[in-house]
Every structure is written in C-alpha cells, then in structure tokens.
Amino acid sequence: MTRLSDTVSVVLQPEGRRLRMRRGVTLLEGTQEAGVDLLATCGGVATCGRCRVRVLTRGVPVTSADARFFDQEELASGWRLACQLHVDRHLLVTIPEGTRAFDQKILEAGIAANVPLEPAVRRFRVQLPAPTLTDLASDLERLDAGLKGAGAESVTVPHALLQSLPQTLRAGEFHASATVVDGQLVELIPGEVSTAPHGVAVDIGTTTIVGMLLDLETGEELAVASATNPQVAYGDDVVSRINHARTHPDGLRTLQQAVVGCLNDIIGQLCRRARVRRRDIYEVVVVGNTTMAHLLLGVNPEFIAQAPYVGAWRSARTVGAREVGLRLHPRGQLTILPNIAGFVGSDTVGVILATRLLESERVELAIDIGTNGEIVLGSRGRLLCCSTAAGPAFEGARIRFGMRAAAGAIERVTFAEDVHCEVIGARSPLGMCGTGLIDAVAELLRVGVVDAGGRLRPPEEVGEVPEPIRRRVRRHSDGLIFLLVGREEGAPEDIYLTQRDVREVQLAKGALFAGIRTLERELGISDADISRVLLAGAFGNYIRRDMALRIGLLPALPVERVEFVGNSAGTGAKMALLSTGARSAAERISRTVEYVELAASADFQDTFAEAMLFPLG
Ligand code: FES
Numbered sequence: 001m002t003r004l005s006d007t008v009s010v011v012l013q014p015e016g017r018r019l020r021m022r023r024g025v026t027l028l029e030g031t032q033e034a035g036v037d038l039l040a041t042c043g044g045v046a047t048c049g050r051c052r053v054r055v056l057t058r059g060v061p062v063t064s065a066d067a068r069f070f071d072q073e074e075l076a077s078g079w080r081l082a083c084q085l086h087v088d089r090h091l092l093v094t095i096p097e098g099t100r101a102f103d104q105k106i107l108e109a110g111i112a113a114n115v116p117l118e119p120a121v122r123r124f125r126v127q128l129p130a131p132t133l134t135d136l137a138s139d140l141e142r143l144d145a146g147l148k149g150a151g152a153e154s155v156t157v158p159h160a161l162l163q164s165l166p167q168t169l170r171a172g173e174f175h176a177s178a179t180v181v182d183g184q185l186v187e188l189i190p191g192e193v194s195t196a197p198h199g200v201a202v203d204i205g206t207t208t209i210v211g212m213l214l215d216l217e218t219g220e221e222l223a224v225a226s227a228t229n230p231q232v233a234y235g236d237d238v239v240s241r242i243n244h245a246r247t248h249p250d251g252l253r254t255l256q257q258a259v260v261g262c263l264n265d266i267i268g269q270l271c272r273r274a275r276v277r278r279r280d281i282y283e284v285v286v287v288g289n290t291t292m293a294h295l296l297l298g299v300n301p302e303f304i305a306q307a308p309y310v311g312a313w314r315s316a317r318t319v320g321a322r323e324v325g326l327r328l329h330p331r332g333q334l335t336i337l338p339n340i341a342g343f344v345g346s347d348t349v350g351v352i353l354a355t356r357l358l359e360s361e362r363v364e365l366a367i368d369i370g371t372n373g374e375i376v377l378g379s380r381g382r383l384l385c386c387s388t389a390a391g392p393a394f395e396g397a398r399i400r401f402g403m404r405a406a407a408g409a410i411e412r413v414t415f416a417e418d419v420h421c422e423v424i425g426a427r428s429p430l431g432m433c434g435t436g437l438i439d440a441v442a443e444l445l446r447v448g449v450v451d452a453g454g455r456l457r458p459p460e461e462v463g464e465v466p467e468p469i470r471r472r473v474r475r476h477s478d479g480l481i482f483l484l485v486g487r488e489e490g491a492p493e494d495i496y497l498t499q500r501d502v503r504e505v506q507l508a509k510g511a512l513f514a515g516i517r518t519l520e521r522e523l524g525i526s527d528a529d530i531s532r533v534l535l536a537g538a539f540g541n542y543i544r545r546d547m548a549l550r551i552g553l554l555p556a557l558p559v560e561r562v563e564f565v566g567n568s569a570g571t572g573a574k575m576a577l578l579s580t581g582a583r584s585a586a587e588r589i590s591r592t593v594e595y596v597e598l599a600a601s602a603d604f605q606d607t608f609a610e611a612m613l614f615p616l617g
Pocket residue numbers: 039040041042043044045046047048049050051081082083084
C-alpha cells in the first residue's frame with residue numbers, strides 16, 4: 001500500500017490539476033500513471049527533447065540531458081525534460097500545449113469494403129418442434145437440426161450453454177435466437193431477438209487507433225471513432241515501445257493495458273454514437289503492425305527488434321475478448337489478421353486486401369508512410385513487400401520544430417512573393433507536421449535555397465528569389481536556418497527549418513525511395529512500368545502529390561498516376577469482419593506476398609546513398 005508520505009503532489013498548469021505521484025518517479029512516469037499523455041518520442045531516454053515542461057517551483061536540479069536541450073536562459077526559467085526530472089518534492093509545473101499528446105488530426109475514412117456479407121458472427125432464429133412421445137430427439141439434437149436447417153454448418157455448444165439449454169428452449173416454447181461465432185454457439189435466447197449482432201473493425205496504428213462499428217446483418221457502418229494510441233507516451237516508434245516492454249519490469253503489461261483501455265474507450269464511443277449495447281458486439285477484428293499485435297495480445301515483441309526480426313506468429317489469431325480485457329459480449333472474440341513478417345504486419349495485409357493488389361493484372365505500388373514505410377510492389381504474378389526505417393521525421397520527430405498533425409501544426413507551405421503557411425485549427429503556429437515539412441523542403445528546392453545535395457545555401461549564395469524569402473535564410477545559434485514564421489508574424493516563438501531538419505527529410509525519403517528501388521530491381525522493372533501509385537494511411541492522404549514528387553519521395557511518374565486510398569488498412573479489417581472469404585484471402589496474402597529484407601540486400605546502402613539526393617530541376 002502506498003502511504004501518503006511516499007507520494008508528493010504535483011500541480012499541472014494551466015488547468016491547475018493536482019496529481020499525487022509516487023516519490024522518486026520521473027515526471028513523465030507520474031503523468032503517464034495519471035493518464036496525462038505527454039509526448040515522449042524516444043520513450044524517456046533523453047534523446048528526443050519532446051517532453052519539455054516548465055517547472056515553476058525553484059531549485060529543481062539541471063541534468064546533463066537538460067543542458068543539451070535548453071540554453072542557459074531556458075534552464076534559468078525552469079525548462080526541464082519530464083523524463084529526467086525525478087519527483088521528490090511538491091511541484092508546480094506548466095505543460096506547454098506542444099508537449100501534450102492530443103488533438104491529433106486522424107484519418108478515419110478508407111475505400112469502400114465491397115465484399116459478400118458472410119461474417120463469422122451469425123444470428124439464427126429457429127422454431128424447433130417440441131418433443132413428443134413419438135419424437136424423442138434430445139434438446140441438443142433438436143437445436144442442431146434446427147440450426148442446420150437455418151443454414152448453419154456444424155455448431156459446437158459450450159458446456160455452460162448446454163447446462164441452461166433445456167430451460168432456454170422451453171422458456172421460448174422451442175422458439176430461440178442463436179448467435180454463432182466461428183461455428184461455436186455463444187448465446188441462446190428464448191424467442192425472437194430483433195436486434196442484429198454487431199462487430200468492430202480496428203486499425204491499431206503506432207500513432208493512432210481507428211475503430212468502426214458495423215451491423216453484421218446488413219454490413220452497414222454505423223459509427224467511427226478514433227484516438228491517439230496512448231502508447232505514444234512510451235515512445236513514438238515500435239522500437240522504443242519494444243525497448244520499454246523489455247526494460248521495464250511491468251512494461252509489457254503497461255503497454256497492453258494502455259491499448260486495451262483505449263480500445264474499450266473507442267468501443268464505448270461507438271456504442272454511444274450508434275445506440276448499441278456493448279453486449280451486442282460479438283467480434284473485434286484488428287489490423288496493426290506486428291509489434292502492435294504482439295503488445296495487444298501481451299506477447300513479448302523483443303525478438304522483432306533483433307536480427308533476423310521474427311515475430312511469435314504469422315497466421316491470424318483469435319482469442320476470447322475477455323482474455324485480453326476487452327469489454328464486449330462476454331463470449332465475444334478478438335481476431336487479429338495475419339502478418340507477413342516482423343516489420344510488415346496485418347495492416348499491410350489489410351491494405352493489400354482492400355486495394356486488391358494481389359489480383360491486379362498491372363504492376364502497382366502501394367506505400368504506407370509512417371514511422372516505418374511499408375512498400376508493396378508488383379501484380380498478381382508476383383507481389384513483393386518491404387519495410388523501410390523511414391524514421392519518424394514525417395511524424396514530426398527529430399525535427400527542430402516538428403510536431404504531429406495536431407492543432408497548431410503548419411501543414412501547408414507555399415512560396416510566392418513570400419512564405420505562406422497554413423496551420424491546423426486556424427490558430428497561431430506551434431511547429432510543423434510532416435506534410436508542412438515536405439512542402440517547405442520542396443519549395444526551398446524549387447527556389448534554389450536548398451541544393452540537390454540537401455545543402456541549405458547561405459543568403460549570399462541564394463540566386464534569384466524574392467527578397468522577403470531571401471531574408472528568411474539566417475545565421476543562428478542552430479546554424480543556418482530558414483525562418484518559416486517569426487515572432488513578429490504572430491508565432492509564440494520563431495519557427496524555422498535547420499540544416500539538420502533537411503538532412504532528416506533526406507534520410508526519411510532516401511530510406512523509402514531506396515526500398516522502392518530495391519523492390520523494382522528484384523522484379524526487374526523500372527518506374528515507367530508502374531501503372532498506379534497508391535498512397536495509404538493518414539500521412540499519405542494529406543501529402544501534396546506534386547510536393548512529394550518534387551523531393552523524390554515517389555517514383556518520377558505523372559502526378560495522375562498517384563492515388564490516395566485513405567485508411568485502407570482499416571478497410572481491410574472491415575472486409576475481414578464482414579466476410580470469412582476475405583479472411584481466407586488475408587491468409588493467402590500473408591503466405592503469398594514475398595517479404596524482402598532490405599538489410600540483406602547487397603547494394604541497399606549504395607541505393608540508399610543515391611536515393612538521399614533530391615531530384616534536379
Ligand atoms: S527526451 Fe524525454 S521523452 Fe524523449
């Protein structure tokens with residue numbers, strides 16, 4: 001039991017919320033335990049600098065990590081890293097908006113799920129003949145025959161339902177509603193139940209989680225809800241999460257509870273919006289990367305991060321929803337679609353399922369750009385996939401003023417006579433998200449402020465550009481910078497791009513493009529053979545195609561060949577929820593699509609170095 005003297009109070013500003021934290025935990029851990037999510041891209045190992053807070057209580061020591069991220073003036077005014085601050089006294093702390101993990105712009109829509117309606121969850125309404133002296137079949141035989149007559153294949157009846165079977169049948173005068181999930185009877189109700197069974201399709205992304213509630217008798221989508229994956233508090237990328245699970249005694253359980261809690265919240269929201277009861281949900285079908293799937297099932301993902309990067313399973317997994325703590329029908333189930341490899345998960349299977357890439361006659365390329373970029377290339381003859389460590393630059397990490405696509409993020413940048421920035425939520429800018437970053441670099445390339453090698457040119461070397469733009473190239477304590485929005489233009493602080501930021505973009509786009517090149521080589525094709533480029537996922541959906549082409553993030557193809565397919569991983573989950581045929585197709589995808597391990601490709605490093613260059617002209 002925690003005694004009061006073992007805890008200290010921490011007051012969070014600006015809302016004035018008072019928390020009790022265990023003495024000695026870091027401020028990051030304490031806020032996480034209280035359900036306040038701070039950004040912690042590196043998972044608390046003091047390398048990202050995202051967990052900035054301002055401590056208003058005097059005398060809090062400065063760690064060497066603080067000294068790396070803050071200048072003297074900032075340290076003197078109380079700026080510290082929450083992950084390095086051990087709470088040993090009462091504290092008053094301001095959490096700036098840019099440090100809070102919330103308000104994310106989340107893509108919920110995908111392409112339509114066109115599949116025949118043949119879900120694993122079915123409800124049969126049966127009218128059975130009552131036994132007589134000349135019809136002595138047992139209750140179970142009677143039910144079995146009735147279900148077969150209604151179209152159910154052989155159904156197993158669990159012991160608990162057998163125990164109540166005689167009373168249930170007689171209570172409804174042998175008229176009953178039976179709900180069957182994957183050939184197993186999960187519920188038998190006397191009489192006619194008019195409501196339909198429901199299911200939830202979920203896409204668990206490293207950053208965001210989207211859930212969709214479906215009526216399993218009509219296939220209709222009734223509600224959509226989404227949230228930031230609360231695991232972001234333990235690191236932005238899968239490797240940081242794996243590290244957290246490995247290095248903290250209760251790390252795996254904490255991460256599992258975080259995602260399960262979030263799923264329960266999403267299910268609650270869906271139920272409220274569609275006026276459906278939790279107990280009317282019988283199945284949740286999930287897609288996600290292989291690490292997310294491991295964490296959801298509470299399976300140690302440690303070996304995914306070590307060569308040869310193998311997960312604990314590949315085929316689809318089904319477990320009782322209760323076993324993992326999901327709150328739906330007590331006998332409801334959780335199904336996770338199959339993955340392809342340690343770094344290519346069921347979300348990619350979902351994308352392939354939804355875009356029908358495995359059936360395509362022509363060569364197509366699908367890209368899901370996230371912290372890892374998953375790439376699928378080929379046609380029905382041969383489909384290859386790989387995962388590139390694109391790095392979290394496009395999600396705003398490791399960028400001086402990077403942030404996620406949340407309120408206050410610059411999401412569009414255009415150069416004319418001067419720089420024009422569009423900000424999410426029409427408010428003063430706090431930083432820039434991935435699409436803003438790509439736009440900014442693409443525009444700097446176009447006007448020649450950045451050269452093909454990625455070098456930011458000093459003002460005296462910049463050629464013909466409008467003067468207001470030239471004046472934004474400045475020398476600064478961070479080196480050469482390009483000012484996007486200055487304090488005098490209404491930003492709370494100067495927001496600029498550094499030379500290092502441009503290098504991070506080169507690394508990210510280089511990794512992705514080198515992955516595409518490697519798959520092309522493996523298939524013996526070139527850019528020109530690609531008939532369509534499908535951009536999946538939230539980031540892909542908001543990207544400006546011309547800007548992505550300009551920085552060489554995508555193959556040099558006419559812009560009309562690039563299409564957005566939205567949250568197609570989520571569409572894949574919906575298809576599998578509605579159709580057992582789609583589940584078999586997912587299994588086929590997992591077995592047929594060939595995974596290419598880039599680390600094993602002999603010339604990957606050379607391809608990568610080449611791919612880091614920006615296209616000329
Ligand atoms: S520096 Fe604190 S979480 Fe990364």
